[in-house]
Amino acid sequence: MYKKFLALFFLMFIFPFPAQAHTTLLSSAPSEDQNVSEKLTEVELLFDTNIEEGSTMNIEDETSSFEFEEIAINKNGMIGNFDKTLPDGSYRIVWNIIGEDGHPVEGQIAFNMANEVEKGEASMTTSVTEEKAKATEKKLAETATEKNSNVLIPLVWVLGAVLVVYGIYKLRLKKK
Secondary structure, three states: OHHHHHHHHHHHHHOOOOOOOOOOEEEEEOOOOEEEOOOOOEEEEEEOOOEOOOOEEEEEOOOOEEOOOEEEEEOOEEEEEOOOOOOOEEEEEEEEEEEOOOOEEEEEEEEEEOOOOOHHHHHHHHHHHHHHHHHHHHHHHHHHHHHHHOOHHHHHHHHHHHHHHHHHHHHHHHHO
16 A cells, blocks of 8 residues: 555656746836827836847737837846837737746737827826836736745655655565
C-alpha cells in the first residue's frame, strides 16, 4: 500500500506544473475606452513583468493600420512615438509582446479620437480617466497578491520532496 502511495505521489512531481500566469497589461495611455481630445503623439503600455525585444504594437481602425515612428522597450514598458493626426473615430492599439517567461501575449486596447471635445465632455473624460487609474491600482494590488501566492509552489515541492525521502527511509527500515 505504501509503495503505491509513494509511486503515485512521486509521479505527481515528475510532470511539471503548468505556468501560473503570463505577462499581463497593467495600464495603458490612452486607456481602454478613453476619449482622446488632443493630438496623439505617444502610446505607452505597462506590463507586470519585463518584456523582451521583438515586442510590437500599432494602431488600427476598421479599414487601415497606422505604424509608430519608433517603439522603445524599457524593462516592463513599451512606448510608441506617433506623429500622424488621427481623424475622429474609434481605434484600437494592437500589441504583441514576448513576456519575460518567453511566452507570446497579445491584446487590444480600444479608444476614441474626438479632436473637438466640449467642456462638459472633457470633465466626463477626466472622471473616466480617474476611474481607470483606480482600476489600475486595484490590478497592481491583485498582481502583488497573486505573485505572493506563487511562493507556495516551491514550498509544496520541498514538502513533497521531504515526504518522499521520509517514505523511502521508512520502507528501507521495514526491509531490515
